[in-house]
Amino acid sequence: AQSVSQHNHHVILSEAASLELGCNYSYGGTVNLFWYVQYPGQHLQLLLKYFSGDPLVKGIKGFEAEFIKSKFSFNLRKPSVQWSDTAEYFCAVNTMDSNYQLIWGAGTKLIIKP
Amino acid sequence: NAGVTQTPKFRILKIGQSMTLQCTQDMNHNYMYWYRQDPGMGLKLIYYSVGAGITDKGEVPNGYNVSRSTTEDFPLRLELAAPSQTSVYFCASSNQQGAADEQYFGPGTRLTVT
Structure with a gap:
């Protein structure tokens, strides 16, 4: 069965630190990849997505993610985090075999200390 | 728009x-979804709909029912x-x-069931 793994359930960083959140998926075929974010008290919203082309994708608020097919990974990065990045981050994937339904990782709670 | x-x-x-x-959604979207999220887990799809009058089961439909009489x-x-x-x-x-x-x-x- 297809699955998505997010390695860290909780991450605590200080402001200006660099961020990398891991995401791995299990599927050998073509995938479409997403990062969603839920800020405190707000709805889940799309941060960025990859479906083809340049494997380095840029999203909102300075986030980027790199698709590495050989590693089945789609890690989220930000060079310098801010207190306002405190949120829960979800990685998700869809495939033709999933009928393009999203398969979700368990999420990573990120806390940024001011 | 309320979204x-x-x-x-x-x-x-x-x-x-x-x-x-x-x-309810006010974006005139054809597709709608219901997910559940349990602690420490990713979102699981319960049911989805591709348009008014059409619904289908997701990964965890047991114990639930849906209907889609309008687009909204x-x-x-x-x-x-x-x-x-x-x-x-x-x-x-x-x-x-x-x-x-x-x-x-x-x-x-x-939702809490006790």
């Missing part, structure tokens, strides 16, 4: 009671509530079920 709205925000049910979670509304019905249905429920919508289509989420309903 996707859900009511209620919180609810406590006794075992065996029934309730309906309401979901997609209520989720719990009949005979069980403790295993304690969860946070999210409704979402998208313009199409494309490979890379963004889903728009409601604020969630936190």
Whole structure:
């Protein structure tokens, strides 16, 4: 069965630190990849997505993610985090075999200390 | 636009009671989804709809029912509530079920069954 793994359930960083959140998926075929974010008290919203082309994708608020097919990974990065990045981050994937339904990782709670 | 709205925000049910979670979107999206999120887990798809009058089961449909009589509304019905249905429920919508289509989420309903 297809699955998505997010390695860290909780991450605590200080402001200006660099961020990398891991995401791995299990599927050998073509995938479409997403990062969603839920800020405190707000709805889940799309941060960025990859479906083809340049494997380095840029999203909102300075986030980027790199698709590495050989590693089945789609890690989220930000060079310098801010207190306002405190949120829960979800990685998700869809495939033709999933009928393009999203398969979700368990999420990573990120806390940024001011 | 209000986007996707859900009511209620919180609810406590006794075992065996029934309730309906309401979901409405004002973006004229054809596709709508119901997810549940259990602590420490990713979102799981309960049911989805590709348009008014058409619904289909997701990964975890048991104990739930849906209907889609209009484009805007997609209520989720719990009949005979069980403790295993304690969860946070999210409704979402998208313009199409494309490979890379963004889903728009409601604020969630936190349900406790005791």
